[in-house]
Amino acid sequence: MSFTACLSYLAIALAALHLANGGYVYKTEYFTVPVDHFSFTNNETFRMKYLINDTYWERENGPIFFYAGNEGAIEMFCENTGFMWEIAEEFQALIVFAEHRYYGASMPYGNKSYDDNSRLGYLTSQQALADYVDLITYLRHNGSFSSRSLNETGDIYDLGVNDTIGPSPSSTNPVIAFGGSYGGMLAAWFRMKYPAIIEGAIASSAPIWQFTGMTPCNAFYRVTSSVYTDTSTECGLTILASWKAINNVTKTVEGKTWLSQKWKLCSPLTNDNDVLTLKQWASELYVNLAMINYPYSANFLTPLPGYPVKEVCKPMKNHTEDDLTLLESVFKGLNVYFNYTGTSKCLDIFSSSAPTLGENGWNYQSCTEMVMPMCSNGVNDIFERQPWDLKAYAKYCFETFKVQPSVYTIEKTYGGKNLNAASNIIFSNGLLDPWSSGGVLQDISKTVLAVVIPESAHHLDLRASNPKDPESVIKARKFYKNWIKKWIFHYQKRLTRNSNNSFVKQQIVLTI
């Protein structure tokens, strides 16, 4: 596999989610935010998209359930985060799904947004969080007070602020952040960086430690491998053996032709690069299938059976088969996926294995702050040896985007493994999810908790409930609900206490 391929998995998973479930009712709205929240060199603004439903909201004190949108159009997260929808009524909550800048329709510079670094350079996690801060502040006050760059009247003096003491951005509505995958990272970081705005965060399948120095680079493929090996030892060993078999068979022209025909490739293998691409394609597929190894039938490009890994593994029963027989077995396995594609008669290894919405943006983020080192060695995992080559990666990033990877930005910004001072975050990870390799799997403190769900793949817990949900996922959702209740309770208790205090005591001291 190549490093570029590695880093697009998150985006691929989104595509998987996009087509599943859905049918929730929301309004699509837009809110104007500054392009740059962190300097005064750029006064430009853009409209970010968000989806909103206030059916159940108790405006006076009801919470805001805020999904911290990640790398894709926001609708797919909205449609595939049924958990928020299912509990909103009980909590009398406002439901908001905010779209991440540079994805979907939230383009700071319209169709020029990706043109060059002077425009694309504002694509960072911190800028996105600052967008969300502005949006939340606006929603809490129904837009009753203004923000720096939001004045579109052209009259820069009319700030709409009371002459003496204006309204405070704080309010009686606690905000709970939700997110899965990169969105889960954002939810957790949101609480860490803006605890006065976010009362608590449910961060599902958030690989916040998938960064340099925090997690061994081979962990991701080890977990992926374990999903196959746990399903059947022979399956894992067969996949592992398949790489060598491919190499052996494709040494000759006849071998390439044989494999091209057997695997029904759209373009026959003509050289070693084609063979490499084939192996990358297969690797990605194994990872993707592990990520969406859901207990029930789901749509990933095309309908897949429940627990698709089990189906893929069925024909891979004997890793000691000779090369040709083994590759036929492997193809039978891959065919579980291939069989469902329906429309295409052949296997196109040169197109991405999923219509990865937002892939470009994620590649850019991966080349700047989201550098997630990955490697495999074929000893502790079922993949071919592939070291993590930062130099080659940096070269790719520079050639592609004219940027260089900032390997320590995330750790410096969000604290890395030292989360001792954080609070009110639940990190959940499914052990069937390759991304659990970079997740928080142990409690950090009494209020930063790890939920490990053995039977869950990539953020299954945030999806709508399903009769086939494993017991562990059902329990996890109950656990989240209890904690959300606690967070809201403490918020409102504090609010009552503060409103009794406020300026009064201070003024006793200061009165002349």
Place this chain on the structure above:
Amino acid sequence: MSFTACLSYLAIALAALHLANGGYVYKTEYFTVPVDHFSFTNNETFRMKYLINDTYWERENGPIFFYAGNEGAIEMFCENTGFMWEIAEEFQALIVFAEHRYYGASMPYGNKSYDDNSRLGYLTSQQALADYVDLITYLRHNGSFSSRSLNETGDIYDLGVNDTIGPSPSSTNPVIAFGGSYGGMLAAWFRMKYPAIIEGAIASSAPIWQFTGMTPCNAFYRVTSSVYTDTSTECGLTILASWKAINNVTKTVEGKTWLSQKWKLCSPLTNDNDVLTLKQWASELYVNLAMINYPYSANFLTPLPGYPVKEVCKPMKNHTEDDLTLLESVFKGLNVYFNYTGTSKCLDIFSSSAPTLGENGWNYQSCTEMVMPMCSNGVNDIFERQPWDLKAYAKYCFETFKVQPSVYTIEKTYGGKNLNAASNIIFSNGLLDPWSSGGVLQDISKTVLAVVIPESAHHLDLRASNPKDPESVIKARKFYKNWIKKWIFHYQKRLTRNSNNSFVKQQIVLTI
């Protein structure tokens, strides 16, 4: 007083500090940081200045005492923060004073730094904190690993990072942040935003609540007034009466001439604007004297006696005197200050009352994120009525800098009054300090503590110990020391615990 004058007090106080005490030994160093930490649109870097002393540092585990430089050349903070110097040996600490960008020698664009918003726009508190993060990371590792924009070799691929797992920005050296005034705000915010990097913060005289909606706009002048009224009720009443007396007397040309001669003005008062300037000058002086109302003789432009407010108040004994007599009494009081200036034979009300280093920068910050509303009414304070006029202020800011005030940026960024999730910060305030009006005067939680020092003016507690220090200041310093010890202890305890855990448990789960 005018609003522009109001907001330059912080800078004025620095000038006061600059000339006092001193004589510490340090090395002056420079460190290269990105101009913009929050986007990838600008790859420029600049050299920030810092002062360092490692005489007492125990490199293995010793703490780093880090002064978060504020709005002025760093040397003056270094010379006037004796507390850090006095306790460094006991703690085996590294002493670092970091200069704030756009002040002193730390100019991102050299002498063009203040030319326009495209250059000056990077002057923000968050950019400064991000500079400090990079500097601390570098100091902890003796520069053994690189940061995004720090590679000056031109070879963008050579990131100097180990191929597998590079060194982590975390280290065995806990960092304690210190700061006074705006520097105290930075120290507190530093801990809030980067708790993985800053273990605890001593924030002295930090008016983190001197912002819209958090503190009544008249609080600042109420506290200033109380300093005079508490010294002598008649003194306060005399100052209050003086504004009307000035207005009455200067109604006529003869009156203007009389006052100009009596008060030895360099330029005689010729119109109402001159009279306004005179009143602004006097108001500033009262504020400044309250801020540096130290128990011992200190240098503020020129030596002043201990408790200068007491000296100023001595001649102001009877507020019922007729206007002319009263103004003569007031001048006798102001003369305590004026008498010491020595070099000038006349009083120049058109020049700033102090050579306010960094005043330009602070004015810019006050016109962007550091908008501190102030007002007076002559009823609860001893000043003339002056409402807080945001529209007029916005007009001034736009005309001066082509920016508009962002009144809620600080609250949105740092949490305002909702500091419930913060930890390990001590806020200290002297009740003789006008800035205590915007300070934290009550404990927020078990680890965010308020120290109120009745006998202290503006960050007296961070200065070197002096035989005349009030008992309350001595006690405060002991309190800080104890908490610093606790913070360091817990840091090291956690470190030991973590090094026994690290990846191990995670790998047990993940091994295939």
